[in-house]
Amino acid sequence: MNCRSSLSGLLGLWVGFVSTISFADDLQAIPLKSKIANVQPMTGIVLWTANEETRTAPIQLEFSYLSYDQIVGEQGEYHWAPVEKILDAVAGRKHQAVLRWHDTYVGKPTGVPAYIKSLPDYRETVANSEKKRTGFPDWSHPELRRFVLEFFGRFAEKYDHDPRLAFVQVGFGLWSEYHIYDGPMKLGKTFPSVEFQREFAERLNEGFHQTPWMISVDAAGDHAPFAADKKLLALPFGVFDDSFNHARHGQENEPNWNRLGRDRWKVAPAGGEFSFFDPRDQKAALSPAGPHGVAFPQQAAKFHVSFIIGDDQPRFQNPERIREAGLACGYRFRVTQFVASASRAVVTIQNTGIAPIYHDAFPAVNGVRSQDSLRGLLPTQSRTFQVTAGGGAPILTIESDRLVRGQRIEFDADLR
Template sequence: MFWTSILKLCNALFLFTLVACGSSTNNDDESHFVENENFVKIPLQASISNVQPMTGLVFWTDNTRALESLGSSVQLEFSYMLFSDVVQQEGEYNWQVIDELLDDIAGRGHQAILRFRYTYPGHTQISVPDSIANSASYNIMFDKVEGKDTFLPDWSHSAFQDFSLQFFVDFAARYDGDPRLAMLQVGFGSYSEYHLYDGPVSLGINFPSKTFQKSFLEKMSSSFNTTQWSISIDAANDVYSPLATTPSLKEADFGVFDDSFMHKEHSNSDSEYNRASWLFFGLDRYKSSMLGGEFSYYSGYDQQHVLNLPDGSWGRSFESFSQQYHLSYIIGNDQYRYQSAQRIKQASLAIGYKFNIESFSASPNQSRVTISNTGIAPIYYDAYPAINGTRSAKSLKGLLPSESRSFEFEIGGQSPVLTIESEHLVLGQKIEYSANL
């Protein structure tokens, strides 16, 4: 009996040692994830019923009738901004103008796309700061653009060039990563769309020199770390832009926008102007930078029928075009006049990211989740899966269409609650997911 008792004690100590060693090995693992816990599948049913933040059809912020009627079917609002609205005297910024606009948009549960501009055909208002426009060496210029008297900035003026570079450095210092701002569009010429269509073009005089443009694009790239920014596809034009002769400039993480999307000849061949411009910037650009544009105004017919099903305005649906170019947004300010609220929501839901829960399991202390992107573009800001409010260390940012990402959590239980959380949302916005588990 004595030796039997001793043998049982030794066996017990041996088993204890094995268990203790096993625990030590798991604790040394970086994820501290216990592989031998009993996981059970968590049933989950969910659908995406609303347009997702930072995606969809965009309406101008002064289109109050459409915004009020469409509600959460709109997630993005567009507004031009004048430089002279923010700066009148050198070094004196009236940021309140921007803050009030962003607060107004966020108050509707939406986010902003802003575009600063100097020139708008038919507008003769001087849009450069007073301190520059009133200097003796600055040349006030007007000319015919699209057949209309139009103000054009003097790009030969060194102080004006310095201001145009410094403005976005200071803007970024204040607004980079601001959740109220989804996208910043920049450029030169008419509407800041990188052209002076039907107007005189004189580089270094009424349009910035290619040397200045190079400095501008480099400054933008170094100033913005979080907020997405983009330029027009017209920057592919070697007459206006240095990008064709300086390919390294295209390596920066900027998006592009197409302001005549789905006109009659759009993408009928790789040599067609819009298609060739998209190809110039690279078909993989969507993987890191938000892409979008505006429905064509080449004709009234374009606007009236662009969202028609199944053939759009010229034989192809919007859904087909948007998938081809991996769009996250499209400005469609007039669509409320021509399409039902249901169709506008349907079109908005067809673009951008969409998250689907592929698998979900939990043990008493841990959870595992696999999420795929069933949309046509990634999400471009950090968004984190969370269990009972505890976020994963990994983000969904950059998850490409048709790809999935797995997440592990040191929290579990019988009924864990899965959400997707982001700091880049305004009050009222929610990132949804679909699931059939």
């Protein structure tokens, strides 16, 4: 064979090889029909863990308060059994937890560990709050301040990556809502100094890398450092509003949302609780016009909330109404493109919800995940994902290591 013939033969083999590759990687549209039927993980109406309705209600999240003295009695001795009990019970119902740590609760002693209370120079205040005798911590004592920083370091180390835990709420004052509106409000004594509040926030940011932490919108006041400190405002904390839908929300609460940053929801969750100011706030929270003329889906979209505590809602609304309200919260995914070859797939997903998902979630084909995450995909935005799996009848799912057994992220799709 002469050289010209040899080159011609090699060229023919190469063209055939390239054609085979091209044919093997010929992306074809994959028909896909799917509809979101359930409230999505880490979103929706939230019930307290003690509510019997948690077993059957259309929810994904459960809420619980915890105090420091439930975990620590003696210095350096941490017993996490109360946390484990709550998280296991919640996960057993195929839900995740929102936990809030508190030091001051109306009508109760403080949540300060016994070893600190026994120190000779530690002096708490007991005074009326909402006509109930209430304990207020001694924030002037250095051991209390040191302990709280240590506590959240230990808690983050143990639970930051735990799928049973969706969000953590923290703060000071009554119910950790960053206020003492009724009682002895004394900075540096019954409420932490501004300097310690700043150190506290910075330490939380150092400890939590996966689980979002949240503070009350009341932290926007002059008794706290956040609104006037650009460095603190840059921290990725979320906010919760425990009087979300009361009559004067626009005049009294919304300015606090503004001071803490109305775009904060783009990087950290927004949530809260239906108000108790007026009986209508609970009874009509999910009525078509809301308690004061604004429907819940409209209010939720305005503030881009992912969840709202509504423990009384099963008393006032049927499961379908609660499900609809839950679906109006947080993220919602729609698949707008799904094409595949024998060896790979391309998927485009749009967020049609009102907030991002705040944990990693990955489109997966036949169980093979994309390298890119849906985390942070904003409402109306789309993201295209490459997956190294395909085939003639590929199966598309959305997977996340932050789900508990029995949870599933659903999606809408109508591809032909």
